[in-house]
Amino acid sequence: MKKIIYTLLLNLICELVFAYGQALQVQVQDAKGSPIRHGIVRMGEQQLLTVDEDGMVQINLAAYEASTVLQIYAMGYEKVEITVGELQQNPKVILKESLGQMDEYVLSATRTNRSVEDLPMPVKVLTTEKIQETGAFRLSDVLSEQTGLQLVADHGTGLQMQGLDSDYILILLDGEPLIGRTGGTFDLDRISVSNIERIEILRGPSSAIYGSEAMAGVVNIITKKQEEKLTAKVMGRYGSFKSLDLGGEVGWQENGWQLYGYYNHYSTDGYDLSPESLGNTKSPYDAQTAQLKLGKDLGEKWKINLSSRFYDEKYQDIMETTRGNESVIADMEGSRRDININPSVAFKPSKDWNFTLRHTTTIFDTHSSTVYREDGAFLDKEDFSQNYHRTELQTDHTLGDKQLLTVGVGHQIETVEATRYDDVNRFDASYLYLQHQWAPSDKWNVVTGARGDHHSQYGGRVSPKISAMYKFSDQFSWQASIGAGFKSPDFRQLLLNFNNAAVGYYVYGANLVEDGVARLQEQGQVQQILMDPSLFGDLDAEHSWAFNTGFRWRVSEDLLVRTNFYRNQIYNLIETAAVARLTNSQHVYSYLNLSEVITQGAEVDVNYRVGTQWRFSLGYAYLDSRDQEVLDGIENGEYFKRNEQNQTTRVTKADYGGLFNRSRHSGNVKVNFWEKHTGVNMALRGIYRGKYGFGDINGNQILDDESEYADGVFQIHLTLNKQFDNGIEVETGVKNITDALNQYDATNPGRTYFIGINTSLNQLFK
Template identity: 25%
Template sequence: MNRHIYLSLLIASAAWHTVAAQDAHTDSIFRQFSLDEVVVTGTRTPKFLKDTPIQTRVISSKEIARLDATNVQDLLQQELPGVEFSYAMNQQTHLNFSGFGGQGVLFLVDGERLAGETMDDVDFTRLNMDNVERIEIVKGAASALYGSNATGGVINIITKRNKQPWTLNINGRYAKHNEQRYGGAFGLSGNHWSNMLTANYNSRDNYDVHSASNPVTRIISTVYGDKTTNLKEQLTWSPTTSFNLTGRAGYFFRETVRSAEQPERYRDFTGGLRMNWSISAQDHLQASYAFDQYDKSDYQRITRLDIRDYSNVQNSLRLLYNHTFVRGDILTIGSDLMHDYLYNTNLDGSTRKQDSWDLFAQYDWRVNEKMEIVGALRYDYFSDGDESHLTPKLNFCYKPLRNLSIRAGYGMGFRAPTLKEKYYNFDMSGIWIVEGNSNLKSEVSHNFNLSAEYTKSHYNFTASVYYNKVKNKLATSAPYFKSASDRLPYLPYANLDDYNVCGGEIGAQAKWNNGMGARLTYAYTKEQLAKDKDGHTINNQYIPAREHALNARVDYDHQFGKHYGLNVGLQGRVLSGVKNVEYKDYYDMSKGTIDVEYPAYTLWKLSLVQRFGKAVKLTAAIDNLFGYKPKYYYLNCPTTDGATFQIGMSIDIDKFFK
């Protein structure tokens, strides 16, 4: 973020936060809990975390390093209650985020969308945690700023930018099932330019798991590993302090071997160019172009042919302007244009294209030194079907005390039907004929939320409640036979009846001067399952949200002189049991459905990070500390098969010379 943006932010803050300059002790408390960190996701303008009117959870680079997570899936499960990843068919990973699936949670990297999906979710293995500055998480509908798919929330991964003359890091980790992770980052910086190059390789072998006898539905016998490679380059040119250009390029490759003769391959090519121009201390303009192509293919080892059967290509342009008024009000105006191309052998016609366009505006009104109101309105247009949508939001932040913030808001979310949902038509492994529906309407959600945050001395407390009402939920309906002669039933996409999800979260964290820290967060989620047009509850191939979830963490960090530091942490999560209506045999619909019980479970991780000088970190951890194994390895359950020991090392080579 350049100097003029910070200047604008500080001018706006000074107008009505004069108490902050007089209260250094309170400011140190905010720094202790990262509340003085600048975030952008909730409002698309830079704000201190303590001042943003939209409740935002930030996972910092220090927390990411301490947890030693490989990708965003590992990280979110350890840090957020109410988040669970399970398998969909074909062992593709599926997210449940407080009652919303992967299609209802928008994942961004530096504010940019991701192309492609696997069974309704982005490919989470693309999102590794090397070179990540922070992750900003906004729960609840955010479509007024981000458009389609932001019905349940936004997760924005912010990458690091090099600020040193040169940096060089190499790291590696080894764990059970021959899990290997290797990474490196190299950066250079001059007077007017800087770059950051990162490279990562991860692999894990297939392994077998064993269930008890008499399972009630389909079980997994082999958990498939994969091999991934990730390369990213980012180059920034800053001819002046008020203007910069950032170019980026990336390549991702993943191979999964479910069949020795025909491994599955996934690739992604990404690139873009972004301009940031501080026209004045009050006016800022951003323009960007982004390209993302996600492909799937099957590699035939005998013929050495790599046959592509899926490709999603997105080209997008964006303009974003904001103006800060004298008393601190901020006006933000933006527009996006995206061309979406989809090739899929399962589509009716194989290829489909769509153009989408939007225009949005937001006004941040500082009513007085205690009250702030933010309102936004967005218009979206989609060329396929000439569909349009108008989306509002309104948020309040009230600070009756210096260290107490009360936030409330309403947001509309929407999800436009995808080209896949409109035009799919294929035989799914002899189970049923998946049938698209070109007459689908957009899914619309209404989100109401209320939260409070209180910080005092070494303690921080949060509490929130929310209610989501979803209309025209997009999903597959009940399978049916069109005629008595049909060999397979049809599984149509449809708009289901109203779906509701409500819940709340309470959290407490503490940081003491002796190096001890602790966090405890509990989440409650209650879903009302959607029904089809005939009033039948839809069987769900994805596990519903677990009603109760608890995440806990305690750690100790101390620096013993210049040459040795230590961090010891214990973190865990507890999830309640849940029932799901599933088909007893997907290959024989006549056997009907059955209630599958997924029991409560708990997973804990004990970690040790040792710092040797400034340059070397040695990590060791025992994941699944108490060796949890499910009785039945259904699709929607943890695939843990006992405790896992991990050991790794990270070396900042440049720090040997500083």
């Protein structure tokens, strides 16, 4: 737990007054010669000094012997020890960036601040620099370059982690859940990146603290926090498809007040990967994001925070459709709005106790309409509105210096009102979570937790998790965790009442299908019942057991190897099934707990540093996925395909390629170079996504044929960046230099260019 020291130190700092005398000005810098702000200098047990905004710290030499050892810390850098005597010779301290961001602090893994190095679970942190080097406009651009993460276009740009879809990944913004999914997908393009400070990526189930959705893992987006007195920054970026991103932020901090405001406007023309058909692959849209954070320290024990975020998006596109027997054009337009408000109060009566009461309210709305161009008649019009309220109280209590106990209790209310739902529907859930963090010795580190959820729809659910790490040495540690995950059936799966009038099919939520089919039968629309509708209803939560294990090996000061091996076993997976065939040859669909799915794999990351100028990293992910029901079906000879003569044969186990959209192999190679004389940073990245099944071609619904695979794609990206001393930063880059395309990947538009400039006004006009 030694890395907690930094946080503790920060908390303990009080105003330190130094007698004037032989003060020595010491400059704290990074390897590139830029000042490091807000570092800490520690002398002996008691004395602490802070490094100022310019990276300077004053040391009173009269008070120390030349042999006194000083320790210098800064977030994201490796600690340096230096004697006063050495500083007198050369008053400059250079801190090396922490290799692999191992010194970064992570909030999402335990809901308490812990350094990556101390966490017994696979966590990765992306710093501002790492985010910036991707040349990203939206969050999807950043995540697509990370080992083991893939983007999947399905009603938006969704994330895939450990072979599990977006439905099973919890997305947090400053620790609070973001809601609003379409077809289960959380669209990463809703998130602008220009004020993101860090992204925490936690793999493996975290339902033990977060409950539903955190089955594959958690992505926590941490936006900027005001630490300096007065800051102002403007950001601009322009790229292919007329993508324009403009933003600004201001922050102020004084007398225990913190205020931070951010605004971003993004617009793009979208792109089209199949120009032969009308409409775009990615529709043109423009989006606005605003964020306001307000904080106030009330004495030393109380702290009040209020953060809010507002998002508004509008899109338009056209499509070709049939009306009667004619092919006609229809115009589509829509909007999406997301408002989050999070007030919280923290109370710290003593150094051993910490109470946090927090609330979150989110309103998520979408509206869409499609009209025939010829006469303006509606083809489709839909509204969707989801509200989410959650209040929880978390108590953290330290027991000695080796144990930290966390207890949380909360209640959430969720309502949905939509064109596709009959009434205003409401779900209620209460929960309790417990977590015990324990370092029984210097070598062991154990985190145990459990969470109980009680839900108005499907009853109770208990999700335990235990994680442990053993440090063989300072260089080598091994970790393992076993945990349960779950995902509640969502509104759509329970309550959808949808009729696609244009095509003529129906989709009912499990609660409604029995009545729905009966009604269609009365109307004489049903030709054949395929499954007994009374088998539906009473959906259970999907749940999983997962095992994660791996090591972190610091081979040398400049070489770090991290691995994680995992297996997720998911039960009661909810799938769509055809209930009945209609007289118009279309079907009625509903949802039921059906499959048992397994995803397992290995992920390896290697970071290597050569001198101050070069950094290399290598990532590789292996993924194996399968649907147990399909395998059983193959064993029973229930799956068929056609051979080269187009005659029917049985599918064999060797034919089966697992779940669709999963690449068995993927990886990345990254090279960072800092050119000393010009100060230009170069980031060259190669991102590989191996072949994967894109869909069923031969009609048996499973991945079993060569024609069902999309080829692997290797994309090369280059970003150049330079920071000037006056606070101006410019960057430019090319994404997908070789224009490597795959017609099945709607998230890859081919080669694009961008150019950007950020200006820190407080530095520029200082």
